[in-house]
Amino acid sequence: MSPALLSAWQNISSGLRRDLGAQIFGQWIKPIKLSHFDSANGNLQLVLPSEFAANWVRDRYADRLLLAWKSQDLAVQKLSFSAKAGAARIAQVKQSNAAASAKTPNHKTAKFHLDLDPRMRFEEFIAGHSNVLALNAAQRMASPEKPLFSPLYLQSSTGQGKTHLMHAIGHAYRAEFPDARIIYMSAERFMIEFVSAMRRNETMEFKADLREADLLMIDDIQFIVGKNSTQEEFLHTVDSLISRGKRIVVAADRPPQALDGVDQRLLSRLSMGLVADIQSAGLELRRDILQHRLAAMPHQDVSEDVVEFLARTISRNLRELEGGLNKLLAYAQLTGRAITKELAEEQLSDILSACRRRITIDEIQRTVCEYYRLDRNEMSSKRRARAVARPRQVAMYLAKVMTPRSYPEIGRKFGGRDHSTVIHAVKLVEQLRGEDSEMDNDVRMLLRQLES
Template sequence: MRNGSNGDELGEAWQAIAGGLRRDMGAQIFGQWIRPIKLGDFDREEGALELLLPSDFSAKWVRDHYLDRLTLAWKSVVPGIRSLAIRARPNGAQIHRLRPADEFAPPSERELSEAQDSALDPRYTFDNFVAAQGNVLALTAAQRMAAPEAPLFNPLYLQAATGQGKTHLMHAIGHAWRAANPGARVVYMPAERFMMEFVTAMRAKETMAFKTRLRAADLLLIDDIQFIIGKMSTQEEFLHTIDAIVGSGKRLVVAADRAPQALDGVDQRILSRLSQGLVADIQPADLELRRSILEHRLDSMPSVQVGEDVVEFLARTISRNVRELEGGLNKLLAYAQLTGKPVSKQLAEEQLKDILSACRRRITIDEIQRTVCEYYRIDRSEMSSKRRARAIVRPRQVAMYIAKMMTPRSYPEIGRKFGGRDHSTVIHAVRLVEELRGKDSEMDNDVRALLRQLEA
C-alpha cells in the first residue's frame, strides 16, 4: 500500500519525530539536514518508507550520518515501519507536504490557520514542568502571564541556557492561555522564523499581511530572540511589533539564552522595551532536579521498568541540559523496546556513549584520589600503599568506585593508578561499594558528598 491514504498519519508521525530531532540536534543542524526531508512512498506490506531530499549530496549525507537514528525514531512511532530508504527526490515525484519542512514557507504560499500559527507542542504544559529552586521564579511568572487577570508585568522575558526549560514554559503559557480563552489567538514563533517570514514578505511586497497577522495575536510568544542580532530591518519590525502588542494591552513573552543587556548588536530601544517587564532566569538543572525530571517522566510510563541505578547514572552523567537528559532517556527506552533488552546501566553506557562522552567533565583519577583523601583525612600516599587497615582500605575502595563511575578508564587502568593493583581488586571494590550504598546510609551519604564535590 502506498502513501496516499496514509499521508496524514505519516505526516503527524513525522511532526512528532522532527520535533524531537530538532530539540536533540539543535536548530542549525536540523535546519540544514532534516528539515528538507519529504515523505515519498510507503509500502505497507514491506514496511518500507521512502524519505526524499533535494539532492544526491544531501541524501548521501543524511543516509551516512542519520539513517540509524531516523530508523529507530520511525520504528518507535510507527510500528509498521521496518526500514527507510533515503534518496534524492526525482523530478515529478509525489511527496507528502510536511509541516516541519515547510515551517518557513512564505505566507503567500500557504494559509496559516490558528493551529499553524500557535504551533504549540502538546507535551509542554505546566503539569509536565518539574519545579525546583532554580526555576521557580520563571515558572511562577509564566503562570501569572497565563492567568485570566491582567499581568503585573508585560512583556515577560525568559532567560536560560539551551535546553533548560524556557521553550517548555513558553508553550505551557500558550496552552494555559488558550484553555482559559478558547477564542483567543495565540502565536508562537521562533525568532529565526520571524526573520525568514518577514524577509520573504518584504520581497513579495506582502509586509502588511505579515504585520497584521502578528499584531492580531492576543498572546505572542517569540523564542530565541538572540538570533535577531544584527538584522536591522528585522529589528525595526520587531520593535514595532513589541509596541503594537504591549500598547494594545495584549501579552508578549520572549525568550533568549542571555540577559537583555548581553544581547550585543540589538537596538537599544528593543532592550529598553524588554527590560520594562520582568526578566526571569532559569538556572541550570542541578542533580536533584535532573533526577526528579527523570522520575517524573518514568511515572507517566508505569509499564516501563527502569532501576534507580540507571536513573542515578543518567542524572549524574547527562548534566549539560534537560533536553539532552530527556533525549538520552527517550533513546534508551526506544532501543530497549525495539530490541527487547532490559533497561540497565550497561545498556545506557553502550547506547548513549556519544551523549555521555560529550557531557562528562574530564575528571582525572588523580583528582578523585586527592578529593577522597581530603574527605577521609588520610595521606594521599595511602591510595597506592599496601596497608590493609579498614580506615585506609575503605576510602581506597570508594576512590576506585568513583573512578569507574566518573572516568572512561578501564579496570586495569584504574588498578595501575592505585599502586599497580590487579583489575580484579578494582572490580571487587566497585561491587562492594555499590552493595554498601544500598544498605549503609552513611556510605551512600559519603559517596554522594564526594560526587557533589567533584562535579562542582
C-alpha cells in the same frame, strides 16, 4: 514515487527530527515533498512550499540531506530543490479564506497559526531549584491577573525547558481566554515572515497581524540580532504591545546584555521586564524527571539503578535525558531485551560519551582527601587504618564509576596496588552503600561535588 524512496524518506525524516529538534524539523524538513527521481543520473528532486524555503534548505541542509539519502539508498547521488508552482498564491488564498471564515479572533491570524505541542503543559513540567523562578513567572504570565512584568525573558542553555514553558504559557492562556490572539514563533520564522511580507508588499498587513496579539511569544531571540530591519520591526511591535498592556514572552540562550549586535533600544525593552534564568538541572531534578516519565508508563520495567545511571550520566540537557530514556524503552520493547545498565551503556553510547565530563583520578583523589580531611599522600600510602583505608576505597570506587580507566590503571594511581585490590574496594563500597546510609550519603555528596 517508488515505495522504496518513500520508505527511505520516512527513515531520514525520523532521524532528522531527532537530530534537529521538533521546531527546526517542523519548519524546514517536514514540508519537503518528493517530486521526481531520475534513475539515469541519480538526481532526486525535492519540492518546498516557497522559493525562499527551497533556497534556505539548499543553503543550510543540502549536504546533510544528501548524506542521509546516500546512507539509505545508494541510487540517490544528488539532490535538487525547487518551489511548488503557485504555492505562494495558494497559501495567500487559503489564509484569506481562513481569516474570513474564522469564528474566533485567535484563528483570524491565519498567517501565524498557533501550533502548540500538546505534551508541553505546566502539568508535565517538573519543578526544581534550578527552574522554580522561571516556572512561577510563566504561570503568572498565563494567569487571568494582569502580569507584574512584561516582557518575560526566559534564559537558559539548550534543552533546559525554555520552549516547554512557552508552550505551557500558550496552553494555559488559551484555556483562560479562548478568544485571545496568541502568536508563538521562533525568531528565525519572524525574520523569514517579515522578509517575505516585504517582498510581497504586505508589510503593513504583517505589522497589523503582530500588533493585534494579546500574547506574543518569540523563541530563540538570539537569532534576530544583526538584522537591522527585523530588529526595528520587532522593537516597534514590542513598544505597541507594551503600550496596550499586552503580554510578551521571549526566550534565548543568553542574557539580554550578552546578545551580540542588538539595538540598544531593543535591549532596553527586553531587560525592562523580568529576566528568569533557568540553571542546568541538578541530579535530583534529572532523577525526578525520569521517574515522572516512567510513572506514566507503568508497563515499563526500569530498575532504580538504571534510572540512577541515566540521571548521573546524561547531564548536559533534559532533552537528551528524555530522548535517551525514550530510545532505551523503544529498543527494549522492539527486541524484548530487559532494560539493564549494560543495555543502556550499549544503546546510548553516543549520548553517554558526549555527556561524560573528563574527570581525572587526580581530581577524584583531591576531592576525597578534602572531604575526609586527609593528606593527599594517603591515597598512595600503605597504611591500613580504617580512617585512611575507607576513604581510599571510596576514591577507587569513584575512579571506576566516573572514569574509563581499567582496574590495573586505577591501581597504579593508588600507589601501584594490584587490580584485585581495586575490585575488592569497588565491590565493598557498593555493598556498604546499600547497608550504611552514612556511607551512601558520603558517596552522593562526593559525586555531586565532582559533577558540578
